[in-house]
Amino acid sequence: xxxxxxxxxxxxxxMGNNLNAWSEAxxxxxxxxxPLGLVILAAIPLVFIALxxxxxxxxxxxKISAFMQDRLxxxxxxxxxxxxxxxxxxxxxxxxxxxxxxxxKFLFVIGPGVLFVGSFLAYAVLPFSPAFIGAxxxxxxFYAIGIVALEVVGILAAGWGSNNKWSLYGAxxxxxxxxxYEIPAAIALLCGAMMAGTLDMQKITMLQSGSLGFAHFFLFxxxxxxxxxxIYFIASLAEVNRAPFDIxxxxxxxxxxxxxxxxGMKFAVIFLAEYGSMFMVSAIISIVFxxxxxxxxxxxxxxxxxxxxxxxxxxxxxxxxxGFFFIFVQMWLRWTLPRLRVDQLMYLCWxxxxxxxxxxxxxxxxxxxxVP
Amino acid sequence: MQELDTTGxxxxxxxxxxxxxxxxxxxxATEQMVLAMGPQHPSTHGVLKLECLTDGExxxxxVPYLGYLHRCFEKCCENVxxxxxxxxxxxxxxxxxxxxxxxxxxxxxxxxxxxxxRRVEFIRVIVAELNRIAxxxxxxxxxxxxxxxxxxxxxxxxxREIILGLLEWASGARMLYNYIWVGGLAYDVPxxxxxxxxxxxxxxxxxxxxxxxxxxxxEIFVKRTLGIGIMPADxxxxxxxxxxxxxGSGVKWDLRRNDPYSVYPELDFxxxxxxxxLSVVGDCLSRHLVRAFEMDESLKIIEQxxxxxxxxxxxxPRSAIPKRIRPKAGEVYSRAENPRGELGFxxxxxxxxxxxxxxxxxxxxxxxxxxxxxxxxxxxxxDLVAIIGSIDIVLGEVDx
Numbered sequence: 001x002x003x004x005x006x007x008x009x010x011x012x013x014x015m016g017n018n019l020n021a022w023s024e025a026x027x028x029x030x031x032x033x034x035p036l037g038l039v040i041l042a043a044i045p046l047v048f049i050a051l052x053x054x055x056x057x058x059x060x061x062x063k064i065s066a067f068m069q070d071r072l073x074x075x076x077x078x079x080x081x082x083x084x085x086x087x088x089x090x091x092x093x094x095x096x097x098x099x100x101x102x103x104x105k106f107l108f109v110i111g112p113g114v115l116f117v118g119s120f121l122a123y124a125v126l127p128f129s130p131a132f133i134g135a136x137x138x139x140x141x142f143y144a145i146g147i148v149a150l151e152v153v154g155i156l157a158a159g160w161g162s163n164n165k166w167s168l169y170g171a172x173x174x175x176x177x178x179x180x181y182e183i184p185a186a187i188a189l190l191c192g193a194m195m196a197g198t199l200d201m202q203k204i205t206m207l208q209s210g211s212l213g214f215a216h217f218f219l220f221x222x223x224x225x226x227x228x229x230x231i232y233f234i235a236s237l238a239e240v241n242r243a244p245f246d247i248x249x250x251x252x253x254x255x256x257x258x259x260x261x262x263x264g265m266k267f268a269v270i271f272l273a274e275y276g277s278m279f280m281v282s283a284i285i286s287i288v289f290x291x292x293x294x295x296x297x298x299x300x301x302x303x304x305x306x307x308x309x310x311x312x313x314x315x316x317x318x319x320x321x322x323g324f325f326f327i328f329v330q331m332w333l334r335w336t337l338p339r340l341r342v343d344q345l346m347y348l349c350w351x352x353x354x355x356x357x358x359x360x361x362x363x364x365x366x367x368x369x370x371v372p
Numbered sequence: 373m374q375e376l377d378t379t380g381x382x383x384x385x386x387x388x389x390x391x392x393x394x395x396x397x398x399x400x401a402t403e404q405m406v407l408a409m410g411p412q413h414p415s416t417h418g419v420l421k422l423e424c425l426t427d428g429e430x431x432x433x434x435v436p437y438l439g440y441l442h443r444c445f446e447k448c449c450e451n452v453x454x455x456x457x458x459x460x461x462x463x464x465x466x467x468x469x470x471x472x473x474x475x476x477x478x479x480x481x482x483x484x485x486x487x488x489x490r491r492v493e494f495i496r497v498i499v500a501e502l503n504r505i506a507x508x509x510x511x512x513x514x515x516x517x518x519x520x521x522x523x524x525x526x527x528x529x530x531x532r533e534i535i536l537g538l539l540e541w542a543s544g545a546r547m548l549y550n551y552i553w554v555g556g557l558a559y560d561v562p563x564x565x566x567x568x569x570x571x572x573x574x575x576x577x578x579x580x581x582x583x584x585x586x587x588x589x590x591e592i593f594v595k596r597t598l599g600i601g602i603m604p605a606d607x608x609x610x611x612x613x614x615x616x617x618x619x620g621s622g623v624k625w626d627l628r629r630n631d632p633y634s635v636y637p638e639l640d641f642x643x644x645x646x647x648x649x650l651s652v653v654g655d656c657l658s659r660h661l662v663r664a665f666e667m668d669e670s671l672k673i674i675e676q677x678x679x680x681x682x683x684x685x686x687x688x689p690r691s692a693i694p695k696r697i698r699p700k701a702g703e704v705y706s707r708a709e710n711p712r713g714e715l716g717f718x719x720x721x722x723x724x725x726x727x728x729x730x731x732x733x734x735x736x737x738x739x740x741x742x743x744x745x746x747x748x749x750x751x752x753x754x755d756l757v758a759i760i761g762s763i764d765i766v767l768g769e770v771d772x
Contacts, residue, residue, distance in 0.1 A: 069526040165407055169429070169753070243520060244592055253757050255414060338592045339520025341754045342429060 046123045046134055053279035053323070054272045055085045060324075061331050068335045095264035100163065103261065107161025112262065112269040115154030119277040121147045126283050127202045129293050129315035140201035141193055144284055145186045148239065151277065152178050158270070159258035170257025173247050173342060178239055180346060184353035185235035188228035191364040192218055192288035195225070205292035213298035213306045217291040222367050227360040229289045231353050233326070236281035238345070240274065243334035247342055282326035286319060293319045404432060407753075411440050415518045415757045418767035422744070424756070431756055434748035436741055438771055445772040449731035454480050454697040455554055457731065462548040464715075464733060465769040467510050470496075470503035470539070471710045472769075473552040478633055479706035479717035480554045483699045488692045492556050493635045494681045495689075498569065499539060499551065501670040501677075505576070506535040507711035508663045508670075511764040515660060516587050518761035519596050524587040531579055534572055541565065554697060557689035566678050573671050580667055588664055597657035601747045601759035604654055611746075612739045615713025616666065617763065619645050620659035627709035639676050641669045656762035663764070698726050705734075712736045712764060737769040 059074070059082065066073025074081030099108055122144045124134035137143055152175050159171020195218050196204040210216035219225050238245035247253075254260070259270045286292060293315030297305035309318075340348070407424040410416035419440035425433040445464065449457045461476045462469035474496055481488065513528030536546045542561050543551035551558050587593055603613070608621040618625050626643040628636040644665035651657035701723030707716035713736025720730040740763050747759050 065522075069523050070530050071526065165405065246520065247754075253415065253754050335523050336586075337521065338516065338587075338590060338596060339754075340592055341596060341752065343752070344595060 043134070045128075045132070046120075049128065049320075050120055050123060050272070050276050050279070053327075054275040055089075057275040057278060057327060058085045058088075058271070060327070064328065064331045065335045068332075089268060092264055092268040097264045097266065100261050102163045104161040104163065107157040108261075109161075109266075111154050111158030111161055111258075112266045112273070113154070114157060115151055116269050116273040116276065118148060118150030118152075118154055119273045119280055121150065122280045122284075123276075125201050126280070126319075127205050127287065127292055128319055129312045130206075130310075131312040132316070133202050136200065136202050139199045141189060141199040141204065141284075141288070144201070144280075145182070145189060148277070148280075149178070149182060151273070154273070155258050158262070162258070162261040164261050166255045167258050167260045170254045170260070173254075174241060174258060176342075177241070177245065177247060177345060177349075180349045181235045181238040181245075181353075184231050184349060184357040185239060187354070187357035187361050188232035188235065189284070189288055191225070191228035191360055194361075194364050194368055195221065201287055201292075205287055205294065208291040209294045209310070211299040211304075211306050213294070214291070214296040215298065216294070217289065217296070219289040222364065222371075224360055224363045224367055225289060227356065228364070229285070231357050231360065232285055232288075233329075235349075235353060236285060237330060237333065238349070240277040240281055240330075242278065242330050244337040244340050245345055246334070246339060247345055278327055278330060279323050282323040282330070283319060285326055286322035290322055291318075292322075409434075409756075416760060417514065417765055420741075420760070420765065420767055420770070422748075422756075422760075424748075424753075426753070429752050429754075431748050431751050431753065434744060434756060436744045438738075438741075441767045441771040443772065445733060446731055449728055451727065453726045454699075454728060457728070458553060459548065459550045461733075462550060463768060464735065464772060465507075465710060465712060465737070465766045466547055467766055468503050468507040468711045469547055469549045470499045470552060471507075471708065472715060473549065474500045474634075475706070475708035475710065475715045476717050477552050477554050478708055479704055479719050480697065480699070482706045483702065483704040483719055483721060484555075484694065484697065486555055486692060486694065488555055489687065489689075490635075491560075491682045491684070491687050492689060492692070494677045495557060495561055496552055497634055497636070497639075498561075498566075498674055498677045499542060499549075501673045502535050502538060502569070502572075504711045505667050505670050506532045506539075508667050509535075511663055511711070512583065512587070512660065515761040515764070516593075518757050519593060521587060521590070521593065524583060527579070527583060527586065531576060534575070538565070538568060538572065541568075553690070553693055555693035556691065560684060560687060560689045563684075566681065569674060570678055573675055576671060577668075580664070580671075584664065588660065594657065596754070596758055597651075597660060597762070598655060599652045600656045600755050601751070601762060602652060602654045603743065603747065607746070608654070608743075611743045613713065613743065614736050614739070615710065616659055616662040617713060617736075617740045619643065619662045620654060620762075622646060622648075622653040622658075627707060627714060631707065633706075633708060635677075635680075636673075638680070639673050641672050641676075644669065656758050659762045659764075696726060699723070703730075707734070710736060712766065712769065713740060715769075733769075733772055735769045735772060737763075737765045737767075738772075741765050741770055 062084070063073045063081075065071075074084035077083040077087045099105055125137055125140035125144050127133040127136075155174045155178075156171050159167040159174070162168075192204065193199050196207050198204060198207075208216050208218060214220060219229055237243075241247075259267060262270060290296075295306055295309035295314060295318055297309050299306045405426050407426050408421065409424055410421040411419040416422065421437040421440065423435045423437060424431050443463070445460055448460055452460075457476060458473055461472040464472045477496075509528040509532040513525035516522070516524035516528075539549060539551075540546045542565060543549040543558060603617075603621050605621045605623050608618050609623065613621070614625065614627075622645060624643050624645045627633070628641075629643055644662055646653050646658040646661055651661055699721040701721060703718065703720040705716055705718045707714050714734065715736055716734035718730070718732040718734065719728045722729050744760075744763070748756050751759065
């Protein structure tokens with residue numbers, strides 16, 4: 001990304017001129033020839049996005065589940081309990097940091113960190129607006145698929161390091177699950193990449209813009225696209241360990257899976273990583289299939305809705321809205337469905353999703369080649 | 373038979389059974405692991421401890437360890453008067469206090485050979501059936517949690533709350549009622565009680581359908597329970613199973629019909645038994661279905677009781693209660709159909725004392741749980757959880 005792109009974004013809307021000058025200065029900050037300032041500048045908004053998606057993700061989860069279950073949910077802290085998550089984070093910060101005596105201290109400590117880094121690094125390639133993307137890699141999608149696998153290392157470290165049988169079960173299940181589900185997920189995303197002809201997330205998004213709004217989204221471009229869309233959505237649920245695939249942390253079976261022994265801030269970091277990944281996969285699915293930051297509204301004759309609702313700030317609004325919509329669907333499923341068994345989960349991955357992913361891959365290829 | 377060592381970890385045996393069937397066995401050097409499930413585990417329904425020997429995720433053996441909730445029920449009974457045992461019976465199966473009290477009251481009344489007013493009988497049946505519904509709601513709701521579905525649990529508890537409210541209104545307590553006394557009741561029901569019960573029945577009928585749509589018909593739920601933990605009818609009888617567990621294995625055995633007590637012979641209700649169409653007879657799903665259908669039958673019973681109930685005019689719920697309970701020397705065994713099966717009381721009296729010299733409770737949960745070793749062999753850990761949930765134990769009754 002370039003600093004000019006950022007300043008376009010920032011001057012009129014968000015920051016005053018002073019702040020802009022400050023960000024220009026930071027952007028020019030180099031250390032040993034490395035553009036360190038730029039990296040910091042890009043990282044700051046990403047951290048905020050991740051933290052907000054956690055805070056309001058957790059709040060949303062509790063409120064949505066309460067709504068589905070005839071309850072009120074958190075009501076005490078702030079109006080409608082809106083500050084509940086902040087209170088919870090404050091509580092977790094004050095908690096004693098317990099490391100079990102028989103745990104492998106090194107693995108136990110780095111586990112949550114690796115887990116968080118794995119989910120958070122993918123944020124770098126998510127285009128949050130036409131003017132803002134952390135790192136505009138030309139292999140962005142490939143990077144996003146690959147970097148998520150780093151989470152597996154964190155989970156395994158946490159589960160093995162805890163020296164607890166339940167944690168170990170959770171970790172092993174989780175690793176098997178994530179590694180397996182990456183295959184249908186990656187193939188499904190490749191269908192999107194094939195339609196775009198590029199792996200650059202920003203370019204994939206740009207290819208889906210147009211005056212007809214949602215009609216330009218890849219999901220509506222071919223009659224096949226809904227298949228990889230569904231496959232990726234199901235596989236992403238499994239990748240982020242959400243119900244009905246929450247087997248690694250299956251409460252009724254494995255107590256809490258790989259984070260049984262964690263408490264305090266380490267637990268909070270694992271939690272943050274989980275909600276971070278939820279938003280991350282939701283953002284990826286909306287970028288690849290639903291146009292990312294493009295407005296879904298079409299231009300209707302003289303009423304240029306699409307033109308009115310596109311732009312840097314609107315872009316951020318749209319992608320976050322789309323992301324939150326998928327998070328809502330994830331929560332909806334979680335509070336409705338029971339949990340699959342381990343073997344049923346693997347059956348679904350290898351015998352249903354993967355063959356269908358290949359089918360959709362071939363069909364998309366045929367469509368792209370033979371249909372103009 | 374060929375012996376190959378291709379992996380370096382152990383040998384691989386290839387056996388050719390026939391032309392088409394080749395069996396490949398791998399001898400990987402694996403060890404079995406002892407996994408202590410409970411007493412602090414979310415899905416052991418209290419303080420049950422299962423010591424599992426596992427090979428990967430497969431259970432080779434699971435042995436239940438009991439006694440974490442032992443409260444000396446039987447010894448306590450030998451030291452208090454007959455009426456004073458009633459509160460203790462509440463604490464056996466704390467999810468179905470009314471049924472336990474009912475069973476105990478029946479036993480002592482049989483020993484004393486006394487007649488009790490008809491209205492008392494009907495009120496007893498109503499509160500017992502209400503409590504049966506409440507108990508099955510807990511069973512079904514927690515079974516949902518065991519399988520990862522959280523929402524049905526809260527739906528069940530929402531409806532159970534209404535029943536607990538009704539029973540609290542009648543007896544003054546939410547769970548440990550001390551309402552059904554030997555020879556009568558603590559109080560008559562409040563004047564508006566029966567109308568409210570009728571309202572509840574009307575409210576609850578559609579809710580059972582909702583619960584069925586949300587949980588019982590759910591594809592994943594069916595996949596998790598269908599064909600899991602199958603108990604053949606003959607083995608179930610040999611273990612001494614009773615209640616929904618035995619009916620789940622296809623045996624039509626309900627003490628309300630087979631050894632009738634109170635006013636049950638006058639009432640019209642079915643005994644649901646799985647026919648093998650919706651489930652494999654004897655599996656977890658059958659047991660779940662039996663409980664779900666039983667709630668409907670209980671609603672029927674409650675409605676009939678309200679219709680047939682004699683009026684409250686000149687009614688004293690304590691009229692038949694003996695001033696001093698001192699039965700003739702002898703012994704009695706009396707049993708009643710509890711939500712979890714047959715709860716029987718064996719009481720021995722020496723004819724002199726106002727205290728039973730022996731009071732033994734035959735607990736259905738304990739007997740049902742004893743089959744755990746058979747049921748769990750070769751199952752996966754998630755299936756073990758599903759099986760424990762389907763047995764629907766209350767540790768208060770297992771340990772006493």
